[in-house]
Amino acid sequence: MTTSVRSSDEAARREAFFHPALFYxxxxxxLDGLxxxxRGALDDGQSVLVAVPGVRLPLLQxxxxxxxxxxxxxxxxxxGRNPGRILSMLQEFADRQEAATPVSIVGEPIWVGRTPAETWEATRHEALINLAFEGRRASILCPYDTALPEDVLAQAYRTHPVVGAPGDYRASSRYAxxxxxxxxxxxxxxxxxxAVVVPFGEQDLASTRDEADRWAAAAGLSPAxxxxxxxxxxxGVSNSVRHGGGSGTLRMWRAGGGLVAEISDRGRLDDPLTGRRRPDPYAPTGGRGVWIMHQLCDLVEIRATARELVLRLHMRAD
Amino acid sequence: MVVVSEATALPARVSTAGRHSSVVVSDDRQWARHLCGFVRSGLDRGEQVQYFADTTAPERVLRTLADAGIDATAAVTRGQLAVPVAAQTYLAGAAFDPDAMIGLWHDAVDAAFARGHRGLRVIGEMSWGVRGAVGADRLLEYELRLHQEVFERLPLTAWCLYDRRLLPDAYVNLLAGAHLTHRGDPVAEPTLHVAPLADRVGFLMSGSAGYDTRDAVAAVAAAVRGTSAPRVEMDLTALRHLDAASLAVLADAAAGRPGGAGLHVRQPPPSLERLLELFPALGSVMEVVGR
Structure with missing residues (x-):
């Protein structure tokens, strides 16, 4: 069952967090939906960010x-190549506006052609938007191509409190x-x-860095x-030593024309928003390391269980 | 900041070549050879000689000198030779304090000249550095600052004696590497080699800087923060990697310099420049030169 949120309520929704999925x-x-x-946001005098696949930008412009x-x-x-860095970008945009000023964002993190691994992390990103922007005056519209797989579209109903189209937004009964x-x-x-397997502790950090560098050079990764x-x-390996029980395991392998580094340890990820907001560069804590990984990698897969934390860092060759 | 005494300040830069050395030994024979050569040379030149003992009994030092044909007793009697115990002298305070130590060197050189000696030369046993003495974690900062704040200004010759039998290899490699001159056993390159620059005010970092080398980076940062020179350079020509935390520590030190004089970073590794792209704020306190 869904509850209709008619356009008469749209003025009110600008006063609170509004995160609809738009299916097209x-x-x-x-074009009509976005x-x-x-236009509505601009008419209200809001700052607007549109982050969608580049191929669609000329149409919208x-x-x-x-x-x-x-x-x-x-x-x-x-x-947003790496979905894990999108949220930082969105929050940075919102933070640049005056505190009481509402912002409107179009964010399309999932498009036809995304790999399943990217799509899972993009779905995680969509869920985390709800935590990061809770209580803020922000509207974040996420377009979903109905050509996407059914299971991906189903997740959109779970990650968006509201679904529909302009003038016909409804509360999602499947929101989770x-x-x-x-x-x-x-x-x-x-x-x-x-995979090349490199167990490490603090005393091995330098040799682990050197091994990772040598292996990537031998695998043909460009200097940049x-x-x-x-x-x-x-x-990643420093975080294992600092927060993951003092040691960890690095595994490296080739995949899909790029390289993967996996760092596993006995750490926990208590806050799923770790590393998804630009950190104070001087602060020794606060997710600086995870944020850097998100910024530099093409995909970061995170698996956090009660016993283990696994980060898979994907780096394309180009 | 150390105020240089006019009585002992040199009118221009004096050659510092070889005057601040690390000496690494691994047996008694090496120790005796370095000890006797150093003391004999100082006595011959009319300098005052002091041996700051840590684990070695002063009597043994004097006996070793006498066995080598040096009239140590006479030198002690006329005040030209002294073998104090570190724990009763410069380590007697609440904590090892580089600022206080640097001041003491200026006082000590003044005193040696006042007594008619032509200079001061000192050996210090450095084994106390790993025994948990309060302030011992500032020893590397101290070694890094000595070149500019003491040896560029004073006619002092000092050898820092590192005994491999008493100290871990990694510690010896790092501390001995922070001297511009080295004697005795060869030392391996540490993961992160830090040292003062010989010809400019500043410091060198080479190798790889990460979480494991945070103490060395903190020592360099403290030395950067402490120097009063208007221009301080970091030579990173041979640095392969620098992580974000290390860069932040250095940038914080640069930001804390008197007058916000900043830091000139020479030929940094690509990782530093990439991090400055991610964190432009860190770049506001440093200028990249030489690339």
């Missing part, structure tokens, strides 16, 4: 005509607690066929990407 099947539905949302200049545009296939959704996103990770790889792995 055609280009016109896409156009109405953006043309549809908005002169208003395009008043919108911040982001190609989600780049900025974000923590529950995150747990459900912890699907089993496939085992690699051939190797810098990112080494920074990310360094943060």
């Amino acid at each position: 099947g055609t280009e016109n539905e896409y 156009g109405a949302f953006v 043309d549809a908005l005509a002169d208003d395009r200049e008043r919108v911040t545009w982001v190609d989600m296939t780049e900025a 607690d974000p923590h529950e959704v995150c747990r459900d996103c912890d699907v089993p990770l496939p085992e690699p066929a051939d 990407r190797r810098t990112d790889w080494l920074l990310a792995v360094s943060e």
Whole structure:
């Protein structure tokens, strides 16, 4: 059963957090739905961020005509390549506005062609939006292509308190607690066929960094990407020593034209929002390491259980 | 900050070559050879010589000198040689304090000149550094600051004696590496090698900096924060990797410098520049040069 949220309530929803999923099947539905949302926000004098796949940006910009200049545009296939870094971007945009000023965001983190692994992490991101923006004056519209697999669309009903289209938003009867959704996103990770295994403790951190760098060089990663790889792995193994029981295991393997580093330890991830907000660079705690990993990697898969924390860092070769 | 006494301040830069050395030994024969050569040379030059003992009994030091044909007793009698115990002298306070120590060196050189000696040379046994003395964690900071704050200003020769039998290898490698001159047993390159720069005010970091080297990075940061020179350089030419925490510690030190004088970073590794892209705020207190 759904409860209708008619447009008469839309003024009221601007006063609170509003996170609808918009399902579209055609280009016109896409343009109509997003156009109405953006124009309404601009009419209210709000700051607007549109982060959607770059291929769709020209369509939207043309549809908005002169208003395009008043919108911040982001190609989600780049900025949101790793779903784990999208939330930081959204919060940073919202934080740049005056505290009492509502903001409106279009965020399309899942598109046709996303891999299943990326889609699970993007679904986790969608759930975490509800925690990160709870109580804030923000509207975040998430378009979903109805050509996406059924199970992906089903998750959108669980991660969005509201679903529908302009003028016909309804409370989602399947909306689920974000923590529950995150747990459900912890699907089993496939085992690699051939991984290099490097157990480490604090005394091995330097040799582990060197081993990760050498292995990535031998695997053909470019110098620029190797810098990112080494920074990310360094943060991961340091976190294991600091927060994960003093030791951990690094595994590295090739996959899909890129490289994967997996860091596992006995740590816990008590706050699922860790690393999803730009940290104070001077603060020794506060998710700086996880945030860096999200920024530098093309995908970060997180699996947190009562006994183990696993981070899989994916790095494309290009 | 240390105020340099006019009486002992040198009018221009004096050669510091070899005057602040690490000496690493692993047996009594090596120890005696370095001890006797150092003391004999100082006595011959008319300098005052002091041996700050930690685990070695002063009587044994004097006996070893006498066995080598050095008239240690006469030198002690005329005030040219002393073998004090560190715990009763510079370690007698509540905590080892680099600022106080640097001040003491200026006083000690003044005193040596006042007594008619032509200089001061000192050996210090450094084994106390791993026994948990309060402030011992600042020893590396102290070693890094000595070059600029003491040896560039005073006619002092000092050897820091590291005995492998009493100290872990990693500790010896790091501490001995923080000297511009080294004698005795060769030392391996530590994970992160830190040292003062010989020809400029600043410090060198080479190797790889991460969570495991945080204490060394903190020591460099403390030395950066403590120096009063208007320009301080960090030479990172041979640094392969620097993590975010290390960069933050260095940036924090740079931000805390008097007058916000900042830090000049020479040829940093790609990781540093990548981190500055992620955290532009850290770049506001440092200037990258040489790349």
